[in-house]
Amino acid sequence: MAYKAPFNYIGNKYRIINEITSLFPKEINNFVDLFCGGGDVSINTRACHIYANDINYHVIDIIQAIQDRPITEILKYIDNTIAEWGLSKSLKENYLRFRNHYNSSHSKNPIDLYILMCFSFNFQFRFNSKHEYNNPFGQNRSHFSAKMRANLITYSQLISKIEFTSCDFRQFNYDMLHDGDLLYADPPYLLSCGSYNDGKRGFNGWGIGDDLKLMEILQGLNDKGVNFALSNVIEHKGRQHRYLIDWATKNKFIIHDLNINYNNCNYQNKNKTTNTREVLITNY
Ligand SMILES: C[S@@+](CC[C@H](N)C(=O)[O-])C[C@H]1O[C@@H](n2cnc3c(N)ncnc32)[C@H](O)[C@@H]1O
Numbered sequence: 653m654a655y656k657a658p659f660n661y662i663g664n665k666y667r668i669i670n671e672i673t674s675l676f677p678k679e680i681n682n683f684v685d686l687f688c689g690g691g692d693v694s695i696n697t698r699a700c701h702i703y704a705n706d707i708n709y710h711v712i713d714i715i716q717a718i719q720d721r722p723i724t725e726i727l728k729y730i731d732n733t734i735a736e737w738g739l740s741k742s743l744k745e746n747y748l749r750f751r752n753h754y755n756s757s758h759s760k761n762p763i764d765l766y767i768l769m770c771f772s773f774n775f776q777f778r779f780n781s782k783h784e785y786n787n788p789f790g791q792n793r794s795h796f797s798a799k800m801r802a803n804l805i806t807y808s809q810l811i812s813k814i815e816f817t818s819c820d821f822r823q824f825n826y827d828m829l830h831d832g833d834l835l836y837a838d839p840p841y842l843l844s845c846g847s848y849n850d851g852k853r854g855f856n857g858w859g860i861g862d863d864l865k866l867m868e869i870l871q872g873l874n875d876k877g878v879n880f881a882l883s884n885v886i887e888h889k890g891r892q893h894r895y896l897i898d899w900a901t902k903n904k905f906i907i908h909d910l911n912i913n914y915n916n917c918n919y920q921n922k923n924k925t926t927n928t929r930e931v932l933i934t935n936y
Contacts, residue, residue, distance in 0.1 A: 654696050658804035660775035661690035661711070665838060665883065668930075669696050671910050672836075675932050677879055682833040686821055691715060693836055695810040702814045705824055710777050712818040713762040715811060723808040729763055730796060739771050740795065747771050747789040755784040770796040822865060831877040839866055843888035844928060860895065867899050874903070874935045887929035900933050908932045 654669040665672055673696055683699035685691070687706055694704045706712055718726060733739075737753075738746040747768075754764050765785065769775055771794050772787040780786045817824075821839070829835060840858035870880045886893045886907070900907050910930045 655692075655806060655810055656803050657690035657692045657695060658800050658807050659690035659711070659769070661692070662776065663838070663840070664690055664692045666692045668910050669693065672881070672883070672932060673697055675908055675934060676836075676881060677834060677936060680832070680834045682829060684824075684829065684833070684835040685838075686824060686835060687838045687840075688816070689838070691807075691811060691814070691816075693838065694814055695807065697836075699834070703817070703828075704814050705817045705819060705821070707818060707820050708777065709818040710762075710765060710779070712816050714766045715816050717762040717766075718804070718808050719811055719816070723805055726763060726808070727801065727804070730767055733764065733767055734796060739767070741771075741790070741792050744789045744791060751785060767796065770794060770800060821869070826869065826873065829873060829876070829878045834879045834881065835870075835873055836881050836883075837866060837870065838883040839863070841885040841888075843891055843893055844885045863893075863895065867896070870935070871903070874905075879936045880934065882933040883930070884933065885928055885930050887927060889928075896933070903935070905933050905935050908934065 654666065656666050657664065669692060672693065676697060680697070680699035681701065683694070683697050683702045685694040685697070685702070685704040688694055688704035689706055689708070690711060691704055694702050733750075737750040739750060740746070750764075750771075751768055754760060754768055757764075765777075768785055769777060769787070771790055772778075773790045773794065774787075775790065775794055776787050778785070778787040821837075826835075839862065842858065842860060842863055866882075870882060873880050884893065884896060886897050897907075899905075908931060910932060
């Protein structure tokens with residue numbers, strides 16, 4: 653059974669976690685989850701040391717806040733805040749008042765952002781160009797459910813020893829990686845969907861230049877004897893990621909097909925019949 657992070661993070665790998673981790677080496681010393689999002693892969697990976705990074709500092713702030721305090725204290729804070737602001741699945745006004753309060757407070761509490769996310773549409777982190785949280789209300793659907801509470805409790809235990817950072821993948825310290833270590837990279841997919849945040853904040857501006865830089869970094873790790881596993885989509889809606897396919901083929905990296913259809917990752921994507929090839933590329 654796989655563990656689920658207490659978020660509904662866009663692009664999270666929960667639905668294919670067993671396929672991914674079954675392709676990881678059996679023994680891992682240092683494990684790096686370079687684009688960790690909500691951390692679904694990190695919490696399901698066994699390694700001596702786990703390092704998880706994501707440029708989205710909002711989610712990393714929340715995770716570190718969960719790490720910093722006993723879970724009983726966090727749950728008490730969540731329950732009190734929900735009661736104080738009258739948050740529920742149906743009361744939009746109260747959600748908007750709490751969102752205003754969060755956006756206008758100077759020292760923003762990451763757990764408040766977590767609570768907001770729990771009551772928001774599709775449980776997403778969305779911000780406008782003024783750095784204000786602007787996800788709409790999740791009418792009749794989103795709330796801090798018993799399932800999320802249970803996931804949060806388990807999560808707080810699973811992340812206790814994971815080291816989280818928030819930086820661009822170009823700034824990550826790769827010098828720490830050696831033979832016996834594994835770097836897992838799950839970047840935004842060039843060909844398919846995934847809106848992680850407001851593009852203006854720089855979380856979502858993923859282009860071919862980023863993919864090429866990442867390939868260069870992975871190539872360097874390969875030369876050092878470090879194992880890597882890269883998640884990606886190499887075919888989508890009739891388009892192919894030629895750079896990635898050619899790079900993997902030329903270097904004799906292994907392209908593992910993952911047995912799922914990725915089309916329904918975006919509720920707006922009406923074309924559910926188009927073929928999508930989601931893969932894990934490994935150098936081992
Ligand atoms: C496919 S999602 C990762 C999902 C994650 N594996 C999970 O299971 O939740 C891609 C992630 O890359 C992050 N990201 C985008 N650009 C980045 C960059 N330049 N450096 C580091 N992280 C970045 C996004 O914030 C997003 O969380």
